[in-house]
Amino acid sequence: MVKVFDCPKSLTDMPTHYCPGCTHGIIHRLIAEVIDELGIADKTVGVAPVGCAVLAYNYFVCDMQEAAHGRAPAVATGIKRVVPDGVVFTYQGDGDLASIGCAEIVHAAARGELITTVFVNNGIYGMTGGQMAPTTLPGDKTSTSPYGRDTKKQGFPIRVSEMLATLDGPAYIARVSVHNVANIVKAKRAIKKAFEYQIAGKGFTLVEVLSTCPTNWGLTPKESLEKVQRDMMPYFPLGDYKDIEAGEKK
Amino acid sequence: MKQRVLMKGNEAIAEAAIRAGCRFFFGYPITPQNELPEYMSRRLPEVGGTFVQAESEVSAINMVYGAAGAGARVMTSSSSPGISLKQEGISYMAGAQLPAVIVNIVRGGPGLGSIQPGQGDYFQSVKGGGHGDYRLVVLAPANLQEAVDLVTEAFDIADLYRNPVLILGDGLLGQMMEPVEFRQSTPRELPAKDWATTGLRNHNGHKNVINSLVLHAIDLEAHNIHLQEKYALIKVAEQKAELLHCDDAELVVVAYGSTARIVKTAIAQLRDQGHRVGLLRPISLWPFPEDAFAKVMPVAKNFLCVEMSAGQMVEDVKLVVNGARPVHFYGRMGGIVPTPNEIATQVLQIMGVK
Numbered sequence A: 001m002v003k004v005f006d007c008p009k010s011l012t013d014m015p016t017h018y019c020p021g022c023t024h025g026i027i028h029r030l031i032a033e034v035i036d037e038l039g040i041a042d043k044t045v046g047v048a049p050v051g052c053a054v055l056a057y058n059y060f061v062c063d064m065q066e067a068a069h070g071r072a073p074a075v076a077t078g079i080k081r082v083v084p085d086g087v088v089f090t091y092q093g094d095g096d097l098a099s100i101g102c103a104e105i106v107h108a109a110a111r112g113e114l115i116t117t118v119f120v121n122n123g124i125y126g127m128t129g130g131q132m133a134p135t136t137l138p139g140d141k142t143s144t145s146p147y148g149r150d151t152k153k154q155g156f157p158i159r160v161s162e163m164l165a166t167l168d169g170p171a172y173i174a175r176v177s178v179h180n181v182a183n184i185v186k187a188k189r190a191i192k193k194a195f196e197y198q199i200a201g202k203g204f205t206l207v208e209v210l211s212t213c214p215t216n217w218g219l220t221p222k223e224s225l226e227k228v229q230r231d232m233m234p235y236f237p238l239g240d241y242k243d244i245e246a247g248e249k250k
Numbered sequence B: 001m002k003q004r005v006l007m008k009g010n011e012a013i014a015e016a017a018i019r020a021g022c023r024f025f026f027g028y029p030i031t032p033q034n035e036l037p038e039y040m041s042r043r044l045p046e047v048g049g050t051f052v053q054a055e056s057e058v059s060a061i062n063m064v065y066g067a068a069g070a071g072a073r074v075m076t077s078s079s080s081p082g083i084s085l086k087q088e089g090i091s092y093m094a095g096a097q098l099p100a101v102i103v104n105i106v107r108g109g110p111g112l113g114s115i116q117p118g119q120g121d122y123f124q125s126v127k128g129g130g131h132g133d134y135r136l137v138v139l140a141p142a143n144l145q146e147a148v149d150l151v152t153e154a155f156d157i158a159d160l161y162r163n164p165v166l167i168l169g170d171g172l173l174g175q176m177m178e179p180v181e182f183r184q185s186t187p188r189e190l191p192a193k194d195w196a197t198t199g200l201r202n203h204n205g206h207k208n209v210i211n212s213l214v215l216h217a218i219d220l221e222a223h224n225i226h227l228q229e230k231y232a233l234i235k236v237a238e239q240k241a242e243l244l245h246c247d248d249a250e251l252v253v254v255a256y257g258s259t260a261r262i263v264k265t266a267i268a269q270l271r272d273q274g275h276r277v278g279l280l281r282p283i284s285l286w287p288f289p290e291d292a293f294a295k296v297m298p299v300a301k302n303f304l305c306v307e308m309s310a311g312q313m314v315e316d317v318k319l320v321v322n323g324a325r326p327v328h329f330y331g332r333m334g335g336i337v338p339t340p341n342e343i344a345t346q347v348l349q350i351m352g353v354k
Helices: A024-038 A052-058 A072-082 A094-100 A102-110 A160-165 A181-199 A221-235 B009-019 B035-047 B057-069 B080-096 B122-126 B144-161 B171-175 B217-237 B257-272 B290-296 B313-321 B340-351
Strands: A044-048 A063-066 A087-093 A116-121 A170-177 A204-210 A239-243 B004-008 B024-027 B050-053 B074-078 B100-106 B137-139 B164-170 B177-181 B241-244 B251-254 B277-282 B284-286 B302-307 B327-331
Touching: A024 A052, A024 A087, A024 A116, A024 A181, A044 A052, A044 A072, A052 A063, A052 A087, A063 B057, A072 A087, A072 A102, A072 A116, A072 B024, A072 B050, A072 B057, A087 A094, A087 A181, A094 A102, A094 A116, A094 A160, A102 A116, A102 A160, A102 A204, A102 B057, A116 A160, A116 A181, A160 A170, A160 A204, A160 A239, A170 A181, A170 A221, A181 A204, A204 A221, B004 B009, B009 B035, B009 B074, B009 B100, B009 B144, B009 B164, B009 B171, B009 B177, B024 B035, B024 B057, B035 B050, B035 B074, B057 B074, B057 B080, B057 B100, B074 B080, B080 B100, B080 B122, B080 B164, B100 B144, B100 B171, B122 B164, B122 B284, B137 B144, B144 B164, B144 B177, B144 B217, B164 B171, B164 B257, B171 B257, B241 B257, B241 B290, B251 B257, B251 B313, B251 B340, B257 B277, B257 B302, B257 B340, B277 B290, B290 B313, B302 B313, B302 B340, B313 B327, B327 B340
Parallel strands: A044 A063, A044 A087, A087 A116, A116 A204, A170 A204, B024 B050, B024 B074, B074 B100, B100 B164, B137 B164, B251 B277, B251 B302, B302 B327
Antiparallel strands: A170 A239, B004 B177, B137 B284, B241 B277
8 A cells, every 4th residue: 555644854853832724733743744855854953943833843743942922033143153154044923023023023034044934824913812913804803802903003914925025135034734635736746846945044034824713713614714715815825926936916 | 462453342242242252233223333343254154153133122131132033143232222122122131041242322311312322221220121120240340451351251251150140241341442351261160051952963852942921820939039049149250340559549530431541630730639549339239249348447547429310329338338437429321421620629528628
């Protein structure tokens, strides 16, 4: 019999702490598969965020650093400058990256820092219990926008990929989703390209992954996946926003 | 043959770091320390090093965290308001046990304050600054030769104990010029950085993690106990102080950094007039040089602590003296540097001399 699926070697053989139906597990697996396929586990250093993925350092079989909230791109900069022949990635959520860490991600991108950021956007602060994030959709209820996000009072979501794609430092910026198999395959392709660009020294790379939070959205896992497609994708369109090998957006 | 060069304080500190093997510097502009990152931006590329001007002090200290975690000798510098911003990263580095050297060229505060010299950051430096139970080794030079010597040693201390070390200067030291000679520190046996995150390839496939998160209370307490045991070792081994004319001193002036230079002038005047006055100059502010106090206690009748602050170190002096002798205080604030005459007047008042 042909083995068609296996646990990636770069993923620790242990249960994660993620909630049922959360897509962090899928995204972790995709990164680990890419690390395996590129054969770079022995020279990769990952940086974990503050947020739901704070324990990500337990889940990857490579060297890891745990950063302060939002500071992962700065920490990754320090690592990469010391280990220029290594592969350095950050794994960050939307509160971490698009709110408290906005300066760090913008300037790491502007410097063309040779790192890869996997930006998991589920439009909510998951770890702290479902507060409004910079990427929370207008009208969406959270524990700090109990009447729904009112753009007159709470402003608008930030489209990180579009914003960073205006900079000259990034080599590759893409938004993908993991709400179904076809998109999971595309997401992996994007993450792999980002790592390959980093290894080739082309510039800063970021893959934004639309993700779910069944627990804090108050939805079932299935409803959550439907929400990604129905509500998130119109506001956060998928696609390559920057690819220096292919020119500007699609 | 001794080779002495005339250098500005900020530049001398930078050169000393490079000679100590520092090859990574992450900084952000703020007066009065700008010559330090400027010097690094020019010199580090010449020695194969890396200079990055970060987008903020917050980012700079987190770049230091990353670089230190990858095993490099790394430095950042700033001045008071910028050091406040770095406190988050400093706490994380203390928690993750990362060695690095941080320079604070102190200015007057609070808030934006001034750009003149001050010593109002003592509490922040030795009592925490960031959150949690941690200590920095805090070294306070009083002249540029001592500054370069302490910077050299600071990297060794940081590596030996896996702990951040703070060089506490001030605007006066940063901006003044003096001849300095760059020399080696006393060799110490330093442990290998087998914990550094440089990839599994470099440590036989064993996974290294740099981290300050310890979710279970029992584990976090154990981690804290380990840190406290380390600090206890440092407290015994790393106290530094200068004693001047203390053998017969009835009044001992306690002062550090630039202020101690001025106190020395005042003491020279007072000694010429026949007054038995001495200086106890803490060089390590943490660990506080308690042993030096034990030496002067038998003769000293009074202590006078002089600072460019409202009175911060004086609290530690009182803790050490513990009520056994009167502890007096004289301070100037907001960037005002006390004169030798002001200090001499205070001394004579305490000694009851008209």
